[in-house]
Structure formats: structure tokens, C-alpha cells
Amino acid sequence: MLNLPTHPPLKTILVANRGEIAVRVIGTLRRMGITSVAVYSDADADARHVREADVAVRIGPAAATESYLSIDAILDAAKRTGAQAVHPGYGFLSENAAFARACADSGLVFIGPPAAAIDAMGDKIRAKQTVSAAGVPVVPGAFGSAAELTAAADDIGYPILLKPSAGGGGKGMVVVREPGELSDAISSAQRVARSAFGDDRLLAERFVTSPRHIEIQVLADTHGTAIHLGERECSLQRRHQKIIEEAPSPLLDADIRARMGAAAVDAAKAVDYAGAGTVEFIVSADRPDEFFFMEMNTRLQVEHPVTELVTGLDLVEQQVRVAAGERLGVSQDKVRLEGHAIEARVYAEDPASGFLPTGGTVLGVAEPDDEWVRVDSGLQPGTVVGSDYDPMLAKVIARGDDRGQALARLDEALAATAVFGIVTNVPFLRALLADDDVRAGNMDTQMVDRLAERLAKADPVPDEVFAAAALDELLSMQPAGRIVDPWDVPTGWRLGGAIGTAFRLTCGGRDVTVRVDGTPENAMVTVDDGQPAPARAFWRGGKRDTGTRRKEDAGHGTLELTYGGRRRTYGRVHDERTDTLWLAEGGRTWAVGEHSLLDVDDAAAGEAGPVTSPMPGTVLAVKVELDAEVSAGQPLLVVEAMKMEHTITAPIDGVVSEISVKAGQKVALEETLAVVTPRESSEKEQGS
Numbered sequence: 230m231l232n233l234p235t236h237p238p239l240k241t242i243l244v245a246n247r248g249e250i251a252v253r254v255i256g257t258l259r260r261m262g263i264t265s266v267a268v269y270s271d272a273d274a275d276a277r278h279v280r281e282a283d284v285a286v287r288i289g290p291a292a293a294t295e296s297y298l299s300i301d302a303i304l305d306a307a308k309r310t311g312a313q314a315v316h317p318g319y320g321f322l323s324e325n326a327a328f329a330r331a332c333a334d335s336g337l338v339f340i341g342p343p344a345a346a347i348d349a350m351g352d353k354i355r356a357k358q359t360v361s362a363a364g365v366p367v368v369p370g371a372f373g374s375a376a377e378l379t380a381a382a383d384d385i386g387y388p389i390l391l392k393p394s395a396g397g398g399g400k401g402m403v404v405v406r407e408p409g410e411l412s413d414a415i416s417s418a419q420r421v422a423r424s425a426f427g428d429d430r431l432l433a434e435r436f437v438t439s440p441r442h443i444e445i446q447v448l449a450d451t452h453g454t455a456i457h458l459g460e461r462e463c464s465l466q467r468r469h470q471k472i473i474e475e476a477p478s479p480l481l482d483a484d485i486r487a488r489m490g491a492a493a494v495d496a497a498k499a500v501d502y503a504g505a506g507t508v509e510f511i512v513s514a515d516r517p518d519e520f521f522f523m524e525m526n527t528r529l530q531v532e533h534p535v536t537e538l539v540t541g542l543d544l545v546e547q548q549v550r551v552a553a554g555e556r557l558g559v560s561q562d563k564v565r566l567e568g569h570a571i572e573a574r575v576y577a578e579d580p581a582s583g584f585l586p587t588g589g590t591v592l593g594v595a596e597p598d599d600e601w602v603r604v605d606s607g608l609q610p611g612t613v614v615g616s617d618y619d620p621m622l623a624k625v626i627a628r629g630d631d632r633g634q635a636l637a638r639l640d641e642a643l644a645a646t647a648v649f650g651i652v653t654n655v656p657f658l659r660a661l662l663a664d665d666d667v668r669a670g671n672m673d674t675q676m677v678d679r680l681a682e683r684l685a686k687a688d689p690v691p692d693e694v695f696a697a698a699a700l701d702e703l704l705s706m707q708p709a710g711r712i713v714d715p716w717d718v719p720t721g722w723r724l725g726g727a728i729g730t731a732f733r734l735t736c737g738g739r740d741v742t743v744r745v746d747g748t749p750e751n752a753m754v755t756v757d758d759g760q761p762a763p764a765r766a767f768w769r770g771g772k773r774d775t776g777t778r779r780k781e782d783a784g785h786g787t788l789e790l791t792y793g794g795r796r797r798t799y800g801r802v803h804d805e806r807t808d809t810l811w812l813a814e815g816g817r818t819w820a821v822g823e824h825s826l827l828d829v830d831d832a833a834a835g836e837a838g839p840v841t842s843p844m845p846g847t848v849l850a851v852k853v854e855l856d857a858e859v860s861a862g863q864p865l866l867v868v869e870a871m872k873m874e875h876t877i878t879a880p881i882d883g884v885v886s887e888i889s890v891k892a893g894q895k896v897a898l899e900e901t902l903a904v905v906t907p908r909e910s911s912e913k914e915q916g917s
Contacts, residue, residue, distance in 0.1 A: 239314050239338065239553050240264060243307045244282070246318030247297060248607035249623055250529075251278035254316050257545040266310045268303060270296035272617055277609045284310050291617045297321045300331050307337055314338035314552060316545070320619065323528040324351060340552040342527045346500040350525040353432050354394045360522050363499035365492045368511060368521040370434035375415045378433045382411055388436040391415060393422035393429075400425050402469060404436055437521070439514040439673045442466065443478050444526075445493035446536045446544070448559075449502045450551050456561040457490035458540050461532055463509075464672040465661065467584070472654075472677060473661065474532035475571040476539045479632060479670030480517050489520055496525060504551050505529055505544050514673055531574070531624070534603060538570035538628045569635040572626040573643060573658045577614045580657040580685035586870040588614045588845035588898055592650035593802040595813060597642035602627050604646075614651055616846040616870040616895070622648060632670070636662060647813035649802040655816045660684040690737040690819060692756040693792045697799055698810050698821040699732045699743040699754065700766035701788050705803075733824040740824070754792065762793040768801075788812070839901040840877060846870030848894045848902070857885045859905060866890070866902055883907045 242258055243266040244251045251267060255278060258265040267282030272291035279285045286306040289296035296302060298321055307315060315337050317323035329344040341347070350356045354372045361367045371381035372394065382389060382405075391414055392402040401421035405414045415431065423429040442463040449455035462478035463471045477486070493508035507530045509523040533544050542559065550558070577587045591612040596604045606623035614622065625642050629635030643659050661667060661677065661684055729746040746753040746761070753761040769787045788799045800813040810821045849867040853859060859879040866877045879885075887904035890896060 239549060241266060241310065241312045242314045242316055242340070242549070243268065243303070243310065243312040244278070244316050244318065245297070245303050246316075246321055246323075247273055247276065247278055247618065249605045249621070250318040250320075250531075250607075252281055252607050253605050254318060254545050255281050257543055257549070258316075261546060261549065263549070266306070266312050268297070268306050270617075272613065272615065275611060277607045277612070280609075286310060291615075293321065293617060300325075300328050303328075304331060304335050304337070308335070312337065314340055314549075316340040316548070317528065319528050319531060324526070326351065338552050340504065340548050342500075342502050342504050342506060346502050347527045349500040350527050352394055353392065353524055354430065356524060357432070357522065359499050360496040360525075363495045365496050365499075365522045366520060368434040368437065368523070370432060372430065372432045375412075375419070378415060378431060379411060381433065382408065385433060385435050388438075390434045390436040391418045391431050392434070393418065393426055394432050395422070395426040395428040395430065437511050437513050440464075440675075441478075441480060441512045441514050441517075441672065442471075442509065442523075442674050443480070443489070443512050443520070444507045444509040444530070445490055446530075446533070447493050447497045447502070447506050447508060448544075448547055448551070448557060449497050449504065449506070450557045451503045451554060452556050454557050455494045455497050455502065456557065456559070456564060457493050458536050458542065458564055459566045460486060460489060461507075461530075461535055462672070463532065464674050465667065465677055466674055467677045467681060469674075471532065471574065472658070473571065473573055473667075474535055475569065475632070475635070476535040477566050477569065480512065480514065485518055485520075492520075492522070496522060500525075502527075505533070505548050514671070531621070532572055534605060534624065534626045535570040535572050538603065538626060539566045539568055540564060541567070568628055568630050569632045570626060570628045571632075571635045571639045572624050573639060573662070574621055575623040575625060575646065575648070575658070576654045577620040577622055577648075577651050578654050579652045580654050580681070581687035582843060584654075584681075584685070585875065586616065586620050586844040586846070587652040588616060588870075589650050590614075591648060592804055592811060593647075593800075594649070595645060595647040595800045597625070597645040599638070599642065601629065601638050602642040604642075608648065616844070622651070622653065633668075636668060644816045646816060647800050647818050649800070649811040649813065649818065650804065652818070655818075656687075657685050659816050687737065690739050692741075692759060692762075693790065693795075693797065694736065694812060694819050694821065695734050695739075695741050695743050695756050696754045696762070696764055696792050697766065697788055697790045697797070697812055698734055698736075698823075699730075699745050700749050700752065700764060700790065701768075701801060701810055701812075702732055702823065703730060703745055703752075704749045704766065704768060704788075734821055735824060736819050736821040764790065764792045766790045840865060840880065840903045840905060841899045841901055842868055842877070842896045843875065843898075844868070844870045845898045846875070846896060848890045848892055848896060849874060850892055851888060851890070853885050853888070853903075855885055855888050858908070859883060859885060865905075868896065868902075877902060879905050881905060881907060 241264040244254050255265045265282045267279050267285040268288045269279045270291050288302040322328040326344040326347040329339045332339040357367045369385050388406045401418050403414045403418045405411050419429040444461050446458040460478050461474050461476045463474045465473035496508045507526040510520045511523050512520045578584045579587050593610050594608045603626040627635050627639035627642050729744045732743045741757050744755045749766050752764050754764040755761045767789050786801050788801045790797050802811045812819045846868040849869045851866050852864045861881045863879045864876045868875050883905040886906040889901050
């Protein structure tokens with residue numbers, strides 16, 4: 230272990246971020262004996278990173294532009310708390326050269342590369358020119374005006390990838406496969422680039438077939454030393470956003486790894502880099518010996534844990550030490566990659582609904598407890614997941630002696646992962662990891678998009694989930710106390726004999742009636758018109774009120790169920806606000822609601838009515854006017870949530886009888902946006 234920083238002494242560091250990365254950075258600072266300062270917006274007043282830091286300072290309202298993206302607010306917080314340095318995490322201001330300069334001007338150490346390096350690598354065109362001059366291979370391409378790109382297209386070779394020079398995250402990227410598509414594609418890409426980044430310059434590159442996204446982790450100090458820590462395979466991504474990452478890559482051998490690592494170090498040295506950074510390469514699955522520079526991320530990467538697990542190095546600690554003026558404590562010949570590590574990103578999204586963002590209040594969190602598994606998370610009961618910030622909630626990382634063992638351990642870890650109160654992508658992650666090609670290491674960057682529809686399809690809610698919910702409800706109805714009146718026991722007993730207890734439950738589009746004959750410890754359960762099945766259930770953990778209703782510690786209770794001869798253990802949390810029972814098992818979660826047995830089906834179900842928001846977000850545009858006639862599928866509104874735009878369409882032919890929102894308004898999950906009323910046949914006749 231290296232000595233603690235001594236030049237200059239960094240005793241207090243402000244973490245200019247939120248969520249899981251802020252929690253992760255604070256953990257390293259605590260271990261190093263450094264005082265941590267958290268900043269928070271109004272939306273994060275009770276967030277986990279706020280509670281875990283030594284000091285916390287409010288910096289503004291929920292809007293990121295007025296809080297986490299406000300340079301003045303963060304610098305003021307650093308001044309008020311006596312912080313000597315700022316760690317930006319990733320996202321927000323982490324790759325903002327103006328922020329790095331502002332820190333220096335304020336006498337603060339920016340824990341990241343020099344502003345000049347951020348500038349050089351932040352512009353894709355300039356970055357390619359810089360690294361190409363240093364001998365780093367780049368994808369054949371061109372940049373310039375629409376006319377210049379058109380003239381260069383034949384030399385580049387089709388298919389061509391257009392991407393904004395100033396962009397990131399895949400926004401505005403377009404693949405052009407034929408010359409006739411080029412003109413329109415350039416115009417479209419320029420519009421997106423101008424709108425998203427304020428810069429419509431484009432870069433045109435040869436589109437590598439069967440591309441694999443492989444990146445190299447580099448470390449550099451301020452004394453001229455730079456090394457690499459091997460590669461990460463990041464080919465499993467959806468719409469250019471990574472989902473699964475691993476180290477090392479199953480594609481590379483030792484020779485290619487050394488060549489690619491050397492090229493990454495050359496790229497870093499070309500801009501006098503310092504700290505931790507990542508050089509990203511595109512590699513053809515058919516020709517892994519041929520790799521091309523894509524870009525350099527001048528910050529800590531989301532997927533850095535897999536590198537930490539195979540090298541044994543804490544990258545945040547290395548960042549702090551470099552920022553404190555220390556020399557690197559490890560040389561290239563001492564770097565060893567031991568074992569294999571794989572990371573899965575847990576997002577607040579519903580794959581079965583087209584990956585729409587989700588949201589709500591976290592009622593409880595279940596995480597794997599295994600020495601081979603690491604969870605980076607900012608979640609805790611009470612966390613409100615809204616549309617103001619990125620939808621990534623946590624990362625689950627598993628390590629093994631080899632890739633097969635790491636895959637198996639990650640699958641087990643995801644099976645033990647649940648976020649009660651929020652729909653997540655965990656079942657999709659498990660399905661993706663089980664794919665034969667993924668297990669064999671045969672991947673490319675379009676693979677997830679090809680598989681998404683099949684893997685994201687939700688299975689029907691199984692009968693045993695409804696049986697579990699019914700027995701859970703029956704358990705809650707059991708009288709408490711040392712002396713129990715037999716008439717208080719809910720067995721359904723009458724003078725004519727026992728008739729059982731019936732429940733009407735709903736979940737995942739299924740509405741069922743469940744009848745329980747007997748007690749929770751010895752019951753026969755019938756779901757709708759199915760065959761009765763023997764069942765028994767009991768609670769483990771949590772607390773029970775002395776009355777008939779539940780008062781659990783969120784996320785701490787489990788339900789042991791034996792149904793039809795098979796035993797299962799469900800994590801359980803009851804949301805008393807909505808009288809919904811959340812059950813979790815095998816990485817899946819179900820929100821089971823209960824209806825009165827006296828309820829009748831709505832005769833108008835399936836007809837028109839309120840058009841609701843499928844996720845929490847902000848209304849970007851209202852495309853129709855009141856009393857307008859619309860057709861089924863016609864766009865009504867556009868809602869933005871977590872960096873993505875979603876068009877809300879009319880459910881049927883009809884008339885817009887109500888518009889409840891306006892552009893710029895924030896909306897909640899399932900909030901009414903508009904009402905579409907069907908055109909009556911009599912009205913049609915009168916108008917004919």
C-alpha cells in the first residue's frame with residue numbers, strides 16, 4: 230500500500246456528484262482518512278450519498294442545471310466547507326474543461342486530467358488528429374462540411390457512420406449503407422447535433438462490421454509516467470449505452486492486449502494526460518488484430534470496478550494520489566490481470582414496455598451477500614427515483630477464477646437482487662447473460678438490439694405468485710396475542726361448514742380470484758378455475774403489528790412458500806399507501822394489488838379515456854389542440870424522461886376532449902395527460 234498523499238496534503242475532498250458513484254468515491258475517501266463533502270439538490274436531500282459523507286451541502290433545486298451542473302454552486306460549497314480538492318465522478322461536470330479551469334482558478338485541485346487534455350479529447354475530430362499524429366490507428370474517415378463529407382464518402386467506403394463531433398452517448402449517430410442515403414442522413418445528423426450540442430460539425434467514419442467495443446484503462450501521473458491496466462469488453466450495449474462490461478475481453482490474446490495497451494498509453498501521452506482515463510477502440514470481431522481509436526473518456530468510467538477486481542487496484546485512490554502530486558506506485562511490468570470480472574448495470578426501466586423509464590419510491594432493496602460479488606449502489610429505502618437524473622440505479626459486479634465462473638456468479642447475484650417499488654431491468658440482464666452467444670463470448674455492439682425484443686418479453690405472472698400473495702394476506706389477517714378467539718381466525722368457517730377465504734388479485738395484466746381453504750400453514754389454494762394445490766406459507770424477518778395490518782421493516786421480510794410441492798422464498802414489502810404487495814424471487818419482482826370481491830369489470834374497458842404518462846418525465850411538446858379529431862396511433866404529446874424522448878399516441882380514433890398538461894410541465898408515472906373520447910356513430914351520421 231502506498232503512503233498517503235503529502236504534496237499537497239488533501240485532507241478534505243468535495244464529491245461533485247450523486248448516486249452510486251458518489252457513494253463509491255466517499256467509501257475510498259473514508260478508507261484513506263480523508264474528509265468527504267457531499268453536495269445535493271432538493272431531490273436528493275435524504276439520499277444515501279448525503280448520509281454517508283462527513284459533510285453535506287445543499288447546492289440547489291432538483292434541476293441538474295441549477296445544482297450538479299452549476300459550477301458556481303459547487304465552488305461555493307467547496308469554499309464554505311474548506312475543501313481542497315474536487316472529485317467529479319462521471320457525468321455532470323466530469324469532462325467539462327471550464328469546470329477544471331474554474332477549480333484551478335479557485336485554488337482547488339481538480340481530481341482529473343488537465344483542462345487542456347479534456348479539451349483535446351472532448352472534440353472527436355481534434356482527438357483523432359492528435360492521436361493519429363502520435364501513431365495511434367484511427368478508423369478511415371473525414372470531417373468537414375456536407376459537401377466535403379459527400380466527396381470523401383467513396384474513399385471512406387460504405388457503410389459509413391456519421392456522428393456529431395461534439396457529441397457523446399450515441400446521440401445523433403447514423404449508419405449510412407448506400408450512397409443514396411447520404412445526403413438526407415447528413416442533414417438529419419446535423420439537426421440533431423445542432424440541437425443537442427450546439428455544434429453541427431460531423432465526423433464520418435467507416436462503419437466496422439461486427440464491431441466490438443473494447444477499451445483500455447490508463448493511469449498517468451504528473452511526472453511523465455503512464456501505464457495501462459488491460460482492457461474491458463463493452464460490446465453488450467443497447468442504443469450505444471453499455472449494459473454489461475467485463476475484464477479481460479474474451480476476444481483478445483496477450484499480444485493484441487499489449488499492442489492495444491501501448492496505443493492507449495501513446496494516446497494519453499499525446500495530450501499530457503494525468504490521472505485515470507479510458508481509451509476506447511473499435512475492433513472487428515472477424516479481425517481482432519485490427520483495432521481503431523474511437524475516443525478517450527477523460528474521467529473515471531462507470532465500468533471501472535471490473536478493472537479494479539482483476540488488478541487489485543483502487544482507481545479512485547490512484548486518482549487522488551496523482552492529484553496530490555504523487556508518482557504512480559505501480560509500473561507496467563507489475564500489472565497483472567488475475568481472474569475475470571463482469572458487471573451488470575441495473576436501470577430503472579421496463580424492458581417489456583420498450584425499455585420505458587420507470588420511477589417511484591424505493592420501498593426496500595435486496596442485494597446479494599457474497600464475497601465474490603460487489604454492489605455499487607446509491608439506493609436505500611425512501612429513495613425517490615424520478616426523471617431528473619440518469620436511470621442507472623446500481624451496478625452488480627462478480628469475480629471468478631475464469632469467465633465461466635464469473636458469469637455463473639453474476640447470474641446468482643442478479644437472482645438475489647431486487648428493488649421493491651421500482652420496475653428494473655434485472656430479469657432482462659439475466660436473460661441476456663444466459664444467451665448462448667454471450668456465454669461463448671461471441672458479441673458485437675448491435676447484438677443486444679437484435680435480441681432485445683425476444684429477451685425483453687415478459688412472462689405471464691405465474692399462479693404461484695398469486696398464491697403467495699393470497700397466503701401473505703391471510704397471514705396478515707391472523708389474530709395476534711397469547712389468547713386467540715377461534716371466531717377471529719380467518720378460515721371462512723360457517724355453520725354450514727368452511728367455505729374458504731377468497732381474494733381478488735391483479736398483477737401484470739392478470740386479474741384472478743384466489744380461494745384459500747384452510748390456514749396459511751396447511752391450505753389448499755385454487756387460482757381461478759385451476760386445480761386446487763396444497764400450499765403452506767410463513768414469514769421470516771420483518772415485524773408484525775398487534776392488529777390485523779402489517780408494519781414491516783421495508784425490504785427485511787421474506788415469505789417462505791411451498792406450493793404444489795415446490796418450495797420458494799420471496800422477498801416481500803407491503804406498500805401501505807397503495808395496499809400493494811411487492812414480491813421478489815429469482816431477480817423478478819411483482820407488484821400485486823387487491824380488489825374488492827364486489828368490484829365489477831368496467832364495461833368501457835378498452836375504449837377511450839385518459840391517456841396517461843408511461844413514465845415520470847417532462848412534457849416537451851403538445852402536438853394536438855383541444856377538440857381536435859385524431860386517429861389511433863397519431864402523436865399527441867412528447868414526454869422526455871432520463872435523456873430519452875417518448876411520443877405518446879392516441880389509443881383510438883376520436884376527439885381530444887381534454888388536455889391536462891402543457892409543454893415544460895413535469896408529470897408523474899400514469900398521470901393523465903389528455904383524454905380521447907370516441908366519435909359516436911350517431912355523430913358520424915350527422916356529419917355525413
